Amino acid sequence: MSIVRALSVLASQSPTRPPRSVAARDRVERRRHRSVPVTWIDADRAHRGTIVHLHGGGYITGETPRHWAWLEEVCRRSGTAGAMIHYRMPPRHPHPAALDDTIAALTSMLDAADLRSGRWVLSGDSAGAGLALAAAMTLQEREIAGPELLLLTSPWADLSTQERLGDELRRSRVLYIDGSDPLDPLISPVHGDLTGLAPIHLTNGAQDDLVEDGRRLARTAQACGVPITVHEEPEAGHDFPFHGGPAAQAAQREQILAVREALGLQQHAAPAAH
Numbered sequence: 001m002s003i004v005r006a007l008s009v010l011a012s013q014s015p016t017r018p019p020r021s022v023a024a025r026d027r028v029e030r031r032r033h034r035s036v037p038v039t040w041i042d043a044d045r046a047h048r049g050t051i052v053h054l055h056g057g058g059y060i061t062g063e064t065p066r067h068w069a070w071l072e073e074v075c076r077r078s079g080t081a082g083a084m085i086h087y088r089m090p091p092r093h094p095h096p097a098a099l100d101d102t103i104a105a106l107t108s109m110l111d112a113a114d115l116r117s118g119r120w121v122l123s124g125d126s127a128g129a130g131l132a133l134a135a136a137m138t139l140q141e142r143e144i145a146g147p148e149l150l151l152l153t154s155p156w157a158d159l160s161t162q163e164r165l166g167d168e169l170r171r172s173r174v175l176y177i178d179g180s181d182p183l184d185p186l187i188s189p190v191h192g193d194l195t196g197l198a199p200i201h202l203t204n205g206a207q208d209d210l211v212e213d214g215r216r217l218a219r220t221a222q223a224c225g226v227p228i229t230v231h232e233e234p235e236a237g238h239d240f241p242f243h244g245g246p247a248a249q250a251a252q253r254e255q256i257l258a259v260r261e262a263l264g265l266q267q268h269a270a271p272a273a274h
Contacts, residue, residue, distance in 0.1 A: 012061040015086035018068035033108035036101045041082040049080035049119045049263040056126025058172035066242040078259040094178030102135045122147035129155030133189035149262035150200045157213040158190045164209045190216045199227040201258040205236030
């Protein structure tokens with residue numbers, strides 16, 4: 001990686017807040033949970049439910065305004081709080097730093113009752129969806145109460161192969177793995193035992209280069225007895241619910257319904273913005 005590219009990547013990893021056009025400043029709060037920064041939206045709704053989101057970006061870049069717009073929309077219309085975990089990333093912090101930060105933040109939030117048992121959803125897109133699966137497996141192994149739902153979009157769930165990966169993801173893969181075994185289920189969850197995990201709501205675009213990761217994940221979940229609902233949009237690409245348009249809106253409606261049903265909030269959702 002060139003010096004210019006490395007500096008650009010590092011600059012993109014600084015934790016951000018939602019743009020004011022997405023959420024007014026009085027709705028946003030930055031907290032530290034065991035030294036891990038977490039940005040909350042509408043934290044006062046956490047008693048009703050919380051969506052904890054792990055952003056994508058190939059494990060090397062941070063959240064974008066599109067991540068914030070999606071999280072605010074889904075949380076507001078579900079009637080929940082939202083929390084974005086700002087985990088560490090390569091090149092300075094390869095695996096398992098992202099997973100360590102996620103587990104540290106989640107356990108801290110649970111210990112402090114910022115997350116209520118039975119009242120939270122773990123969400124992730126792209127690399128963040130793979131990380132969400134690894135975190136759910138880790139919580140289960142440690143006998144820590146996990147989420148009621150895994151809300152996954154365009155998961156990058158198999159880093160053991162470079163097939164169909166573009167140059168950018170190939171570089172990200174090398175930086176993230178950093179010599180670890182790519183078949184490790186905490187790196188490539190499609191190779192893990194998902195038995196006992198929370199139900200999964202999976203959203204995929206059929207034109208996504210990573211679509212086979214989602215399909216393999218669905219087969220793995222089914223083989224392990226994990227309830228899974230799959231929304232695969234035939235003409236859509238990677239992370240399409242974050243990019244607007246009719247297909248994104250339809251997928252978001254299904255994601256919101258999945259959250260409401262998992263948390264029993266069908267009658268308590270906030271209205272959509274006009």
